[in-house]
Amino acid sequence: MFASDFEKGATMNETGGEAPANVSTTAGRIFKIIRDHGPLNGTDIVRRTGLAKSTVSAYLERLLAVGLLRDEIPSAGKRRRLKVAESAGYVVGVAMGQSHLNVALCDLEAEIIDSVGESVDLVKDPPEKILGLVIAFARELEKRAGLGPSALFGVGIGLPSPVDYSEGFPVSPPVMPGWDRFPVASFLAREFTCPVFVDNDVNVMALAERDKGAAAGVADRKGSFILVKTGTGIGAGLVIDGEIYRGAKGAAGDIGHIGIDGDSTPCRCGNTGCLEAVAGGRALAALAEAAARSGRSAFLAGELASGAAMSPAIIARGAASGDEECLRLLISSGACVGEVLAKLVNFFNPTLIVVSGGLTRLGDRFIASIRESIYRRSTPLATADLIVKESALLEKGGTMGAAILVLDEVFSHRNVSKLMRRFDDQSG
Ligand SMILES: [Zn+2]
Incomplete structure (x- = not known):
């Protein structure tokens, strides 16, 4: 075969x-x-x-x-x-973040056999360079596993960008200008001589949760759920009756630029009050640094003085140690995410919301804050059986989901x- x-x-x-x-x-x-x-x-x-x-x-x-x-x-x-x-063949799953690249060799049930990762800079580095790394890593993994290219069934990639799924390229990525309409799928298909599928990273993560993670038990894989990725960017993957819903052009679920009521924080997209600009990872880091410099948070001031970069993990540690400003920051971020998700819940009535991404390092109180905000702002019927929980896969979800994308197609x-x-x- x-x-x-x-x-x-x-x-x-x-x-x-x-x-x-x-x-x-x-x-x-x-x-x-x-x-x-x-x-x-x-x-x-x-x-x-x-x-x-x-x-x-x-x-x-x-x-x-x-x-x-x-x-x-x-x-x-x-x-x-x-x-x-x-073991009759294998697929390669690629998870690309703005700052990190992970490539995994998976079996035909999307279980990871081996993986490699490296820090990258998708904003500065051209696609040819990053995709060259993808090829080199895939070849290295094949070699380590003793597999030949003829057993490779396909390559799947999740990109942190809106993606035209049928064309296999990113479209107007807000932070990776060099990637706009770069033919990622055909570029890689030439090298790998197998089918290559490109999708938005959040859709790919939703597939992993559907088959292997927090949503695996939802109504015999025919359920409807939302995966929300909370990190530097914020996005949602919509699974309807077991299938990814991409919308007319592949932009469905791009919730990072939905406005928060009454907020005027400028966003890099040119609008103000966008969820991502108010509650995303970069926003939190800036707010934490401001809290450290102004003296509002003794804990963060201490961390900053010792040279630490502000991160969700540090904010979580501060909150756990009783620092009120850290607690306020993570609750506020969760509340904003929940405010936007409440609109989706009212509209879409899912059975489950799975929260993934770097901000889950903010801990249980962050998830609880999202949950409270959704319940406060959604209709009782829509939340009657709604479950909001953390991803079961986290980092692994990106590569596993990319493998599942390939397997569903081939x-x-x-x-x-x-x-x-x-x-x-x-x-x-
Ligand atoms: Zn925006």
């Missing part, structure tokens, strides 16, 4: 399990059910699909023969069950079925 057997297609509507049970996508449907719910036996799949037992058996045998499935090692007395052959119904047909042609 070769990675080149897969193509990027118009697959987003086909992964929802709602596809008609026509012959051409049946293998893909069965494979998707095993990806989502495996290990499973034939009876489980008959029950979930309503297909005839003989049909299911035939497709399972073919999926085994082509190497996409394997037998789970059965415990004594248990029936044979099948799962994804996670294992779309259509691609799996196409692979089956090619296999049949070869063996027939």
